[in-house]
Amino acid sequence: MKRYLNEAELTEYLKKDPHAGCPACGEDCGGWVVDGQPCRKTVDLSINDLVNEAHQNAINKGWYEEPRTFGEVIALMHSELSEALEDHRNGRGLQEVYFEGEKPCGIPVELADTVIRIFDTCGHLGIDLETAIRIKMDYNATREIRHGGKKL
Ligand SMILES: [Mg+2]
Numbered sequence: 001m002k003r004y005l006n007e008a009e010l011t012e013y014l015k016k017d018p019h020a021g022c023p024a025c026g027e028d029c030g031g032w033v034v035d036g037q038p039c040r041k042t043v044d045l046s047i048n049d050l051v052n053e054a055h056q057n058a059i060n061k062g063w064y065e066e067p068r069t070f071g072e073v074i075a076l077m078h079s080e081l082s083e084a085l086e087d088h089r090n091g092r093g094l095q096e097v098y099f100e101g102e103k104p105c106g107i108p109v110e111l112a113d114t115v116i117r118i119f120d121t122c123g124h125l126g127i128d129l130e131t132a133i134r135i136k137m138d139y140n141a142t143r144e145i146r147h148g149g150k151k152l
Pocket of ligand 1: 080083109113151
């Protein structure tokens with residue numbers, strides 16, 4: 001099971017290497033801030049842990065005070081991919097993370113937003129995403145080349 005370092009562990013970790021573990025650059029994390037932490041080192045955090053964290057954060061931020069349809073939720077997942085496409089159309093690099101004030105932006109961030117929305121939804125609906133991914137990846141490994149000759 002993977003999890004974030006707690007405050008004491010993080011303090012000790014950052015004493016040894018102030019920029020280690022930064023998910024944005026791996027070296028200089030001065031611009032990367034998550035929940036007020038300059039750097040967030042993860043250890044052994046499972047997909048279902050991320051599902052639970054994303055869903056709890058969405059609850060905490062008021063996204064479950066009014067009901068949403070499944071169709072609306074799926075549309076919001078699409079919207080994050082559209083934001084990634086817009087960044088691409090605007091010439092942003094595929095690995096570029098930039099900031100608007102303190103808000104991280106860019107194609108990697110929009111892809112992360114997509115996955116975070118999927119995590120949140122799975123948490124809400126009680127979907128075991130980790131098992132579903134394993135089942136589908138195992139099946140994909142058995143499929144024909146290009147799934148039987150598909151062009152795209
Ligand atoms: Mg977004």
